[in-house]
Amino acid sequence: MVEEEVDSLVDEIQYHYTHPTVPPAPIIRRMHINRDREEGHTRLWNDYFSDNPTYTQAMFRRRFRMNKPLFIRIVNPIENGVSYFRQTRDASGRLGLSALQKCTSAICMMAYGCAADAVDEYLRLAETTAHKCLLHFVEGVINLFGDEYLRRPTTEDLQRLMNIGEHCGFPGMVGSTDCMQWEWKNCLTAWKGQYSRGSGKPTIVLEAVASQDLWIWHAFFGPPGTLNDINVLDRSPVFDHILGAEV
Known part of the structure; x- marks a missing residue:
C-alpha cells in the first residue's frame, strides 16, 4: 500500500516536471483617463x-x-x-x-x-x-x-514681386535667397559625423527663397558635407527650370 502511494507520488512529480504549467498571458487593459x-x-x-x-x-x-x-x-x-x-x-x-x-x-x-x-x-x-x-x-x-x-510663381506673381522690389529700392529683384543651419535633434548616430559642421551638433542646411510678404517660393535641404551658402546654391534645383528652358 505504501509502495503504491510512493509510486503515485513519483509519477505525479515526474508528470508535473515534464508538463510544466504555463501561466496564462496577462490581460493588458487600456487605461481610461477622463481628460475632460x-x-x-x-x-x-x-x-x-x-x-x-x-x-x-x-x-x-x-x-x-x-x-x-x-x-x-x-x-x-x-x-x-x-x-x-x-x-x-x-x-x-x-x-x-x-x-x-x-x-x-x-x-x-x-x-x-x-x-x-x-x-x-x-x-x-x-x-x-x-x-x-x-x-x-x-x-x-x-x-x-x-x-x-506650393507652386511656381506665375507671370502675375513675378510682376507683383518685381514691383515690390522696385518700391523697396531693389529693381528686378523677385525674392531673397538665404541659407541657415537647422539643428537635427534626432539625427542618427551613424550619420552624426556627416552633418556636424564645426559646432559639434548635427545640422541640416536649409536654403529658402522668400519674398517681402513672407511667401516662401523655394526650399531645399542640403545634403551632408561641409556646406555654405555658395555650394548649397550650386547643388539646389532653384534654377534648374530656367537652365532647362535655355537649353
Missing part, C-alpha cells in the same frame, strides 16, 4: 478666441508663431475639408475634441518640436491622438493649400 476634453476646448477658446480673450494678439503671435487671422484661415478649411477634424459625438453622445484643439496640438508640435503629449494638460488630448492630428494636419494643408502655395 470639453474643459480643454473651453479654456483654449477663452484664452485666445473669445470676444474678450485673456491673452492679446501679440501674445498669440509669439506663442503660435503666426497671427490669429492666419490661424483661423487655416483651421476653418481644415475643419470643413478633412473629416478627421470635424467634431463628432461618441457612442455615449459626448462631443469629441474640437478642430481648435486638434489643430493647436499639431501646430505646437511643428512650431516647437515638442513631444506629442507636451500639451496634454492644456488641450486634453492623448499622445496617440496628437500624432494623428499632426499627420492629418500636414496632409490636409498640402491637399487644401498646395495648389496655391
